[in-house]
Amino acid sequence: MEGSSTSLTDRITAAQHSVTGSAVSKTVCKATTHEIMGPKKKLASNSQVILLLLLPGIEDLIQCTNEMNVNIPQLADSLFERTTNSSWVVVFKSLITTHHLMVYGNERFIQYLASRNTLFNLSNFLDKSGLQGYDMSTFIRRYSRYLNEKAVSYRQVAFDFTKVKRGADGVMRTMNTEKLLKTVPIIQNQMDALLDFNVNSNELTNGVINAAFMLLFKDAIRLFAAYNEGIINLLEKYFDMKKNQCKEGLDIYKKFLTRMTRISEFLKVAEQVGIDRGDIPDLSQAPSSLLDALEQHLASLEGKKIKDSTAASRATTLSNAVSSWASTGLSLTKVDEREKQAALEEEQARLKALKEQRLKELAKKPHTSLTTAASPVSTSAGGIMTAPAIDIFSTPSSSNSTSKLPNDLLDLQQPTFHPSVHAMSTASQVASTWGGFSPSPVSQPHPSTGLNVDFESVFGNKSTNVIVDSGGGLLKPTVASQNQSLPIAKLPPNKLVSDDLDSSLANL
Secondary structure, eight states, X not given: OTTSSSOHHHHHHHHHHHHHTOHHHHHHHHHSOSOOXXXXXXXXXXXXXHHHHHSTTXXXXXXXXXXXXXXXXXXXXXXXXXXXXSOHHHHHHHHHHHHHHHHHSOHHHHHHHHHSSOOOOOTTOOOOSSHHHHHHHHHHHHHHHHHHHHHHHHHXXXXXXXGSOOSTTSTTTSOOHHHHHHHHHHHHHHHXXXXXXXXXXXXXXXXXXHHHHHHHHHXXXXXXXXXXXXXXXXXXXXXXXXXXXXXXXXXHHHHHHHHHHHHHHHHHHHHHTTOOGGGSOOOOOOOHHHHHHHHHHHHHHTTOOOOOOOHHHHHHXXXXXXXXXXHHHXXXXXXXXXXXXXXXXXXXXXXXXXXXXXXXXXXHSOOOOOOOTTOSEEEETTEEEEOOOOOTTOOOOOSOTTOOOOTTTOOOOSSOOOOOSSGGGGHHHHHHHHSSOOOOOTTSOOSSOEEEEOSHHHHSSOOEEEEEETTSOEEEEEEOOSSOOOOOOXXXXXXXXXXXXXXXHHHO
């Protein structure tokens, strides 16, 4: 199962996180699968590519550390949970992912790790599934110890030694004596944990351990650069220190010489596995006379007999040593700048490839106009055709002028309203219903269309009808005939007539 691209266990775990809705945990699961990559002959030239192939979701996790709405403790806990897996591949990948986020992620990730009391408890980890599991378990225990030490160092000094400003005005070069004597041992502890990884070139047999070694190699270069500048600052202040400070400083310098030998062996392994020679710095050895000068100065402070040495000889020895360490620091800086430039070029190449791919995708798509279901405009054969708007209140032209609209649209109570194209044809029906408005039918033309006002219904007497033309003019009055009666409601005798004003007043 470990050799498959995506194991069944990984799919089940990813599905569980999908159900719970944890996108961060799902991405962590994606980056820490059971897949094992084969070894690469050349590590430095395509180290980023190897890492992306090994950890598919690593870029998404880096972006997560920069998002303020992402819960960093949840991200860290997801990685810690993956380290409890029994497979060495999953555990090793979890450590590599954590290391990568500590270096390239937002600083608040390493700040959270530094605030925890415990990180990785893998001192007894052992994968008994096979011979490779036994071998890799050893490096997992060493690797986890280094990551723990890296977080502890950040907790003690509140910054990452691999990211501090370097140079003549750098952090380690401008540090005062008391703080320097406390800080340099912290660098030494972290360097010891890194060098304790102690891998040989023939043990880098798969892509997982290769990725871990590359991250350790880059940390070693930057960490040793800070270490080197701390020693330069120490030597420049040594002959002005007090006796106890000189004793501590001499002990720090002796340990530095020992670590110089170990870091040289580490860089040889890096060269053997295919890292470019230009990416490996040149470490200059300090003159042996410097150690003698430091010991004699301490002995003189303790009151012991020492060899006669002039201040000029000591200054010359110190100057030569500082120049040697400065050249080493310059070599380390060039390697770091070269790495940054290579990363920048690689990123530009990736962006260019993505841009070309996008242009090809756009070129393959047909050039068609976007249409929507609600728009009456559609494209057909390169021309624009406008569909006529539908009027739900219009009546279709037909011989039947009294055709009705659907009852669910216009179903009015009495008097019934029948909309029609020949609206005036129903005017007589309206007049007979309401009274007073009796325009002539369209089928029987008259010289003018007038308004007949019946005063008899109001005053109870025979009255004249005043005809008002359609233009608003008052025409001659006409006497209503007996046969022309208005359809007013019939009332019983001796009953109050509601529309006779005088009769109503008399009865009241």
